[in-house]
Amino acid sequence: MPPLLVTAAIIRCEDRILLTRRPPHVRLGGWWEFPGGKLDAEESPQEGLKREIIEELGIEIEVGPIFEVVYYRYERGPVLIMAYECRQCDDRPIRNIEVCDHRWILPTQLDQFEILPADQPIVEKLQTIGMTASGIQIP
Numbered sequence: 001m002p003p004l005l006v007t008a009a010i011i012r013c014e015d016r017i018l019l020t021r022r023p024p025h026v027r028l029g030g031w032w033e034f035p036g037g038k039l040d041a042e043e044s045p046q047e048g049l050k051r052e053i054i055e056e057l058g059i060e061i062e063v064g065p066i067f068e069v070v071y072y073r074y075e076r077g078p079v080l081i082m083a084y085e086c087r088q089c090d091d092r093p094i095r096n097i098e099v100c101d102h103r104w105i106l107p108t109q110l111d112q113f114e115i116l117p118a119d120q121p122i123v124e125k126l127q128t129i130g131m132t133a134s135g136i137q138i139p
């Protein structure tokens, strides 16, 4: 089975990153994750990610360089997660539209959240090198 193509946004603001929580009633409900979702047909990863963030949180983002790519086998089938370094580029407040909670956290706080298992390589990279070290272009 080919993997589901999923994009995820590592949205940074100063030294914090954004984590969102999946609503209780959806598949994998209650887990924390990086906001994003499945790509639609004929959509580039960057276009899909911007669309998902507007749908889920009501904010506009700029999509920067790729941060990590993860292949993970869930019981229902594999996913390929493309995680991009991003930043918010408007001043709208975040709204929990398709998520049930969100937090701006320090990388040192990642261990305090139950984050989807597929995201482990992303979490480890954030904990060890952070984002500035990987070249995110944030003034």
Ligand SMILES: Nc1nc2c([nH]c(=O)n2[C@H]2C[C@H](O)[C@@H](COP(=O)(O)OP(=O)(O)OP(=O)(O)O)O2)c(=O)[nH]1
Pocket (backbone or CB within 6 Å): 006, 007, 008, 028, 033, 034, 035, 036, 037, 038, 039, 079, 081, 116, 117, 118, 119
């Ligand atoms: N957005 C996101 N999805 C992730 C992460 N880690 C991870 O394993 N996933 C998985 C969970 C889901 O199986 C899949 C994303 O699917 P989804 O159901 O959230 O995507 P979607 O919003 O497009 O879904 P839908 O409601 O339109 O069906 O990727 C992550 O950090 N962010």
